């Protein structure tokens with residue numbers, strides 16, 4: 593049996609409660625009993641210290657076009673050195689990266705120091721580093737350390753996130769981020785509960801807070817047939833975004849392809865993606881993009 597690598601000890605974002613630890617990185621606010629893990633499976637209480645099985649163990653490192661994040665209005669035409677680890681604070685039935693989001697690092701993995709990650713980015717001529725692939729909130733400490741090293745080397749920082757983060761953690765992480773794409777999955781709280789295992793309101797609050805910092809923001813919405821792609825559901829999403837962002841924020845409506853627990857669904861008909869784009873343009877959004885077509 594493979595041995596997991598030694599976890600990274602990092603007491604940021606936890607408080608002791610007796611011999612348990614309360615994690616306040618995301619709104620689940622898990623209580624980690626001795627030897628126990630949180631909802632994300634990667635943050636664990638080992639002997640009263642927080643041990644992360646995500647921080648420092650990238651499952652995927654890749655030099656990507658920044659447009660792939662997707663960010664179409666930030667450093668266009670450049671490459672971003674991208675990193676994802678393990679774990680997630682959602683359980684999306686449609687997850688595209690469930691090997692990472694629901695997995696744990698295998699044995700033999702080497703910890704990659706933030707400075708080494710940034711040196712690799714510089715060596716490849718990337719203009720930025722990106723925290724992506726799985727949910728960076730669950731490894732926010734590692735992302736912050738990389739972000740500080742990246743800024744020191746003159747690189748920008750990119751966050752691709754579901755936005756399910758507490759205000760306390762966002763106040764630490766977001767000021768270190770230059771551009772973000774938040775995946776706002778629906779305007780319906782029931783969708784978040786049933787499909788994602790999380791909540792909508794904290795996501796909207798995180799998006800509003802990030803916007804208030806004046807950083808570059810883009811929003812993605814994945815349209816899933818029969819789940820969130822009706823005209824009414826798109827209008828509901830736009831209603832919920834209305835007080836949170838202004839019309840200069842780029843919106844991406846993406847086509848779903850069958851995967852994970854929703855393999856039985858068909859791909860989103862392209863006309864549904866075009867209908868969502870048209871609804872957003874009618875509301876005055878200036879930059880509306882169709883994705884995955």
Ligand code: SF4
Pocket residue numbers: 615616617618619620621622629630631632633634635680681729730
């Ligand atoms: S990051 Fe979220 S899901 Fe993971 S332990 Fe902390 S509160 Fe729980």
